[in-house]
Structures are given as structure tokens and as C-alpha cells.
Amino acid sequence: MSNPTTAVPVSGQRPPSATPTSAGRPKATRNRAREWATRAPLLPALIFLIVVTQLPFVATLVISLFDWNSFRPDRRAFAGLENYKTVLSDESLRESIVTTVLLTASVVIVSVVLGLLLALLLDRKFRGRGLVRTMLIAPFLLVPVASALLWKHALYNPEYGLFNGVLNWLGGPQPEWLTDTPLIAVEASLIWQWTPFMMLILLAGLQSKPLDMVEAARLDGAGSWQIFRFLTLPHLRRYLELGTLLGSIYIVQNFDAVFTMTRGGLDTANLPYTIYETFYNAHEYGLASAAGVVVVIGTIIIATFALRVVSSLFREEASRA
Amino acid sequence: MTAVSTPVPITSVPEATRRAKRRGAALGVLAWFVGIVFVLPVLWMLLTSFHSEADAATNPPSLAAPLTLDGYKDFFGVGGGASPWPALLNSVGTSLFSTCFVLLLALPAAFALSIRPVRKWTDVMFFFLSTKMLPVVAGLLPVFLFARDINFLDNVWLLVILYTSMNLPIAVWMMQSFLADIPVSIIEAAQMDGARLPTILWRVVAPIAGPGIAATSLICFIFSWNEMLFAQVLTGVVAQTAPAFLTTFVTSQGLFLAKVCAASMVISLPVLAAGFAAQDKLVQGLSLGAVK
Numbered sequence: 226m227s228n229p230t231t232a233v234p235v236s237g238q239r240p241p242s243a244t245p246t247s248a249g250r251p252k253a254t255r256n257r258a259r260e261w262a263t264r265a266p267l268l269p270a271l272i273f274l275i276v277v278t279q280l281p282f283v284a285t286l287v288i289s290l291f292d293w294n295s296f297r298p299d300r301r302a303f304a305g306l307e308n309y310k311t312v313l314s315d316e317s318l319r320e321s322i323v324t325t326v327l328l329t330a331s332v333v334i335v336s337v338v339l340g341l342l343l344a345l346l347l348d349r350k351f352r353g354r355g356l357v358r359t360m361l362i363a364p365f366l367l368v369p370v371a372s373a374l375l376w377k378h379a380l381y382n383p384e385y386g387l388f389n390g391v392l393n394w395l396g397g398p399q400p401e402w403l404t405d406t407p408l409i410a411v412e413a414s415l416i417w418q419w420t421p422f423m424m425l426i427l428l429a430g431l432q433s434k435p436l437d438m439v440e441a442a443r444l445d446g447a448g449s450w451q452i453f454r455f456l457t458l459p460h461l462r463r464y465l466e467l468g469t470l471l472g473s474i475y476i477v478q479n480f481d482a483v484f485t486m487t488r489g490g491l492d493t494a495n496l497p498y499t500i501y502e503t504f505y506n507a508h509e510y511g512l513a514s515a516a517g518v519v520v521v522i523g524t525i526i527i528a529t530f531a532l533r534v535v536s537s538l539f540r541e542e543a544s545r546a
Numbered sequence: 547m548t549a550v551s552t553p554v555p556i557t558s559v560p561e562a563t564r565r566a567k568r569r570g571a572a573l574g575v576l577a578w579f580v581g582i583v584f585v586l587p588v589l590w591m592l593l594t595s596f597h598s599e600a601d602a603a604t605n606p607p608s609l610a611a612p613l614t615l616d617g618y619k620d621f622f623g624v625g626g627g628a629s630p631w632p633a634l635l636n637s638v639g640t641s642l643f644s645t646c647f648v649l650l651l652a653l654p655a656a657f658a659l660s661i662r663p664v665r666k667w668t669d670v671m672f673f674f675l676s677t678k679m680l681p682v683v684a685g686l687l688p689v690f691l692f693a694r695d696i697n698f699l700d701n702v703w704l705l706v707i708l709y710t711s712m713n714l715p716i717a718v719w720m721m722q723s724f725l726a727d728i729p730v731s732i733i734e735a736a737q738m739d740g741a742r743l744p745t746i747l748w749r750v751v752a753p754i755a756g757p758g759i760a761a762t763s764l765i766c767f768i769f770s771w772n773e774m775l776f777a778q779v780l781t782g783v784v785a786q787t788a789p790a791f792l793t794t795f796v797t798s799q800g801l802f803l804a805k806v807c808a809a810s811m812v813i814s815l816p817v818l819a820a821g822f823a824a825q826d827k828l829v830q831g832l833s834l835g836a837v838k
Contacts (some may be wrong), residue, residue: 266654270714272669273651277711281685281692288687307619343580351574357581359822363588366821368772370789371810375591378803385803387590390607391757421584425828478681480775485793497683498773504687505779517684524679 226543282521289514294507318516321499325477325523326425327408328495332415333472339416340423344452347424348431358428365421373485376414377403381486382411403488409493411482414436419476423468430464458469477520558809590670595807602803613626615807630809632784634790637813640702640787641770644709648717648766649759651710656721661751671722682712683777690779700782708776713766720765725751761827768817786815 279371292304312318348360364372380387381402389399434457442452480497487493489502496516504513593609594602595618601611622639624628655674659667689708693699693737777790786794792809821828 260665263658263662265658267658267664267670269719270651270655271673274674274677274711274714277707278680278685282680284688284692285684343577346573346577346580349570349573351570351577353578357577358825360581360585362821362825362828363818366814366818367588368789368792368810368814368817370772370774370792371591371814374792374806374810375587378801378806379591379594380587385603385605385607387587387607390605393606404820417587419667425825431750474679478683480683481789484774497681500683500686501775501779504690510687513687515695517681518689520681520683521684523683527679530722 244331248377262350268439273323280391285517288510289518291511292407292481293511294509304511306438308511309519311512312515317494318499321494321496322519322523324408324417325495325497325520326490328412328415328479329473329495331412332419332476333469335412336416336423336472337421337469339420340468341427341461342419344431346429347428352523361424364418365425367418369418369481370485372418373482374416376410376417381410391473403487404491407487407493411486411493414486415476415482419472423472426468426471427464430461434460470527472532477524477527496523550657554628559645591807591810593820595802595811597804599804602807605812616811617804619741619800620802621809621812628791628795630791631812633786633788634813636702636705636781636787637771638784640705640709641767643661643706644713644770645766647706647710647762648713649763651714652717652721652762653759655718656725659718660725661728668757669835671719674718677711686775686779692782699780700785702781702785704772705785705787708780709766709770709773712773716769717762720762721755721759724750724755724762727758728754759828761824764820764824765828768820771817 289308290303290305291301292307293301339398343361347354347361367375378386383389383399383401388401388402400406437454439452442456447455478497479495480501483489483493483495483498484501489498494502496519500513500516500520503509503516507513596615597608597611598614598616601608602617604611620627621630641768658664659671664670690699698704732750733746736750741749741794770801772789773787774789774793777785777787778793781787781790792806792813795805795809
């Protein structure tokens with residue numbers, strides 16, 4: 226907090242006589258000093274972030290080029306792109322890439338679609354709307370580990386979980402959810418968690434929709450579907466994109482659900498979990514780093530797209546600068 | 547629950563309006579139904595946490611079983627077993643300290659990006675955001691190796707530093723958008739009146755941006771509180787946080803469903819309470835201030 230007060234000159238109207246040396250300085254130097262003064266409040270945050278997030282990633286890049294298992298430190302050697310070859314050809318690692326894509330895509334798509342339907346429902350006036358909204362966001366507010374434990378033990382458990390309990394009442398079959406359909410089970414819990422998030426973003430989008438346009442369209446005889454298709458949906462587009470991208474960034478990195486529910490078993494190991502296993506239990510540092518770089522490349526592909534969307538979101542704000 | 551209950555004489559309502567009304571009522575019922583479906587697992591967890599272990603693990607489920615506080619007593623180690631307090635206190639500590647550090651770093655940065663914007667400030671904003679897109683798992687190993695070499699593993703301050711870096715980009719984005727809401731003309735007017743920067747910050751900026759800063763802090767706190775990967779890898783006994791503690795006592799002692807549910811409730815309670823209280827701010831923050 227004290228930073229801007231010391232670093233940014235409020236008006237810079239110090240009488241020149243007080244600083245005779247600076248009065249003689251060329252204008253460019255003073256401008257540069259001013260510019261650094263504006264920049265100064267930014268620097269602590271920037272430097273901190275570069276040191277704590279960028280440097281480790283550079284280290285990961287370097288480690289990924291080494292054959293390095295901590296059990297055999299004497300055999301550490303430069304391996305070039307060997308680790309990448311292993312990551313892309315090793316059956317289990319390649320499977321975890323596929324799992325990551327499947328998990329991320331299905332969770333994001335289903336939760337966006339469900340979130341949209343829910344947002345449309347909640348955009349209408351009905352009694353107890355506030356309460357329903359509060360009920361809907363509860364899944365998103367549960368600590369992720371707690372939510373994973375809830376699904377694994379209280380809902381999915383074949384012996385005393387709620388799902389089979391209800392099926393038992395109805396006289397239905399008693400499936401072993403987590404062993405029969407492990408990936409779908411993990412996905413379902415994540416969809417339950419993320420649908421409310423999408424719903425909230427899209428609801429915010431719906432409520433910022435200009436009403437007069439809808440009125441005008443209705444007077445012109447447009448039906449509900451037409452209004453939705455040609456007015457609501459285009460208006461919601463950037464909110465849909467924003468939700469998709471934020472959801473993707475978080476779900477690609479998901480660790481808690483996989484770690485808690487299946488420990489990566491039964492083909493549910495996504496890349497973050499596999500990397501955790503590779504270096505934490507198998508001590509294959511080089512391989513884990515290469516897999517980490519692969520995740521980053523995947524995320525960059527999403528991110529490039531994301532940045533474009535976000536930049537369009539605050540383009541109008543940029544005019545302030 | 548339905549909207550039909552308003553005492554409008556039916557004869558005066560045109561047929562189309564009546565049909566629309568009935569449809570609206572049906573959709574309202576549907577919304578209620580979906581809301582209940584979504585909240586049901588949480589309610590089930592709450593109910594189970596108040597059951598005895600024997601009643602918690604039955605099939606079919608025992609809805610009407612007597613309620614007891616045993617699950618909570620077990621969790622807090624009343625009848626022996628590991629006490630959750632060190633882990634809970636670690637979580638409170640890491641979350642609070644990292645939130646403070648985030649504010650300390652993000653406020654000046656947001657100031658430089660909105661009130662007196664540096665040149666190319668959008669590029670700087672994108673740099674902040676891009677660090678968020680770097681998956682944490684990709685930098686975890688070097689952090690682990692470095693911390694191990696300088697004997698810094700299992701130390702809460704390591705988590706504080708990492709959580710600060712994790713939340714800083716979000717905080718800068720949110721606060722930039724909150725500070726940008728302050729009309730420049732107000733600040734200029736204050737300057738004309740001879741107010742100095744500390745006065746301007748305290749008397750003009752703080753009252754307008756205050757709620758936004760509070761929301762930012764809340765979100766940083768929640769993210770730190772929820773985090774598990776770092777806690778799992780970089781802490782052991784001393785610095786263990788609540789989420790990591792939660793996973794260990796499930797696997798090490800077999801399963802006690804009521805106790806697990808009680809523990810999950812206790813650990814989620816701060817986030818649930820804060821989230822319900824600040825629903826709007828939460829969306830705005832999670833979407834990086836883009837949705838207003």
C-alpha cells in the first residue's frame with residue numbers, strides 16, 4: 226500500500242529552483258524517470274510472479290531434457306528429446322493424455338449446456354428464485370476434496386451409498402459405480418460441481434440483456450424460439466466462451482477428484498495425476514517434467530484462444546488508457 | 547410454489563395469457579426440482595454427518611435414524627484419534643497470510659493498471675493472466691526440489707508463497723476492473739482541491755473500491771482454502787492443511803462415513819457461508835471481473 230505513495234509523484238510541480246541539477250537535465254531523462262515512477266507500483270507483483278511461476282517452469286523445461294530418476298542419481302544424463310518420445314509413445318502416458326482431453330471436454334460441454342438451461346430457467350420470475358439459486362450454487366462452494374469424498378463414499382459406494390440405496394428401494398440393480406463406469410463417475414461429480422459456475426456466469430449474461438430489443442422483436446411478432454436463437458444466443462456468446470475457457474483451464478488441471486475418487490485407477494488418470502505419480506512415487510523426474518511441458522502446450526492452445534476472447538471482452542475498457 | 551395462486555378472476559384473463567401463466571408456473575416448478583436435485587447430495591452429507599456410524603452405512607438408507615453429534619466429536623478427536631486443529635489452523639493461517647500478501651502486491655499493481663495506467667497496460671494484464679494458464683503441475687517438481695534442497699519442505703510459509711502467486715493474477719484482474727470503475731474526474735477534482743495521494747487513496751478510492759477489494763480477498767481466501775495439490779506434495783506432518791488432512795484420515799483408519807461427512811461439512815463451512823453471502827461478487831471474481 227505504501228508503494229504508490231512514495232513512488233508516484235502526485236503532480237510533479239516541485240519548483241525547479243529546489244532541484245537545480247534536475248532543471249538542467251534533458252527532457253527525455255525526466256520523462257523516463259516519470260515513466261519508471263508510474264511503473265514502480267507494478268514491479269513487486271511482476272517480479273514476484275516471474276520468480277515464483279515462470280522460473281520453476283523454465284526449470285521444468287530443462288529437467289525434461291534429462292534422464293533423471295532420483296533413485297539413480299549417478300545416472301543423470303542429458304537425454305535430449307528422449308523423454309518426450311517416451312511420453313508420446315508410452316501406453317499409459319498416452320492414455321492419460323486421451324483421458325485428460327475426454328474428461329475436460331465432456332465436463333465442460335455438459336456443464337455449459339446444463340448451465341445454459343438452468344440460467345434460462347432462473348432468468349424467469351418465480352416464487353423462491355433466490356432460494357433456488359442458492360441451492361444450485363451449493364455444489365460449487367463445497368471444498369473440492371470434500372465433494373470428491375462425498376461422491377465416492379456417500380453416493381457411489383455400492384453397499385451403503387445413496388444411489389444404490391434409492392435403487393434398492395425401487396427394486397433396481399445395484400451397480401458398482403466407480404468400478405463399472407469409473408470415468409463417467411468422476412465426470413458426473415465434476416459436472417455437478419461446475420454446472421452451477423456456468424449457470425452463474427450465463428445468468429449474469431442473461432440479466433445484462435437489453436430488454437427493449439426483446440420487446441421490439443416481440444411486437445414484430447417474433448416467437449420465443451426466434452428471440453432465443455437470434456437475440457439471446459448471440460448476446461450470450463461471449464459469456465458462453467468465457468465459461469468454456471475458464472472451465473477448461475481449471476478442469477484440465479483437475480487433481481482433487483481423480484486423486485480422491487480413483488487414485489488414477491481404471492483408466493481415469495489424467496495428466497496432472499500422472500505427473501504427480503511419475504515424480505512423487507516413481508521418482509522419474511525427467512519424464513514427469515516432459516509430461517508437464519505437454520500439459521502446458523495443451524493449455525497454451527486453449528489459452529491463445531482464451532486471450533483473444535478476453536481481449537474482446539475488455540476492448541471497450543482499453544479506451545481509458 | 548406456483549404462480550397461479552394469485553386471485554385473478556379467470557374470466558377476465560385472455561386465454562393466451564392464462565396459458566403463458568400456466569407454462570411459467572410449470573417452469574418454476576421445474577427450476578425448484580432441479581435446484582433440489584443439485585442440493586440433495588449436500589443435504590445428504592449434512593444428514594449423514596449427524597447419524598451414528600451404524601446408521602450412516604445402511605442400505606437402504608436410514609432417513610429417520612436418530613441424530614447425534616458423534617461424527618463431529620470423532621472428527622475433533624474427542625474419543626482419541628488425530629486432532630484436526632493443527633491442520634485447520636494451518637489452513638486458516640496459509641489462507642489469511644497469502645490473502646494479505648496478495649492484496650499488498652495486487653493493490654499497487656492494479657493502481658498502476660487502472661487509475662494511472664502505464665503504457666501498454668493491456669499487455670501487462672495479459673501477462674498476469676497468462677501465468678494463470680500455466681498449469682501448476684508443470685512447475686511443481688522444481689519447486690519441490692528447490693524447497694527440499696534449502697530445507698523448506700513441510701513449511702507453511704512455502705504454501706503461503708505459492709498460494710500468493712496462484713491468486714495474484716486473479717486479484718490483479720479483479721481489482722483492475724474495480725479501480726477502473728472510479729471516475730477519473732473525481733480523482734482529478736480531488737487533486738485540484740489540493741488533496742495529496744494518500745488522502746485521495748483513503749478518502750476517494752477506498753470507499754468506492756472497498757466492496758470490490760473485499761470480494762477479491764474472499765475469492766483468494768477460498769482458493770487457498772480449497773487447494774490440495776501443493777499441500778499434498780509439499781507438506782507432511784507440520785504444515786498439513788485441512789484438505790490434505792481430510793484425505794489422510796479416510797485411508798489410514800478405514801472408512802467412517804459419518805465422520806468423513808462431518809469433517810467435510812466443517813471444512814466446507816467457511817466457504818459455503820462466505821459464498822452464500824457474496825453470490826454476485828463471487829461470479830464477478832471467478833470470471834476475472836469480466837462479467838458485471
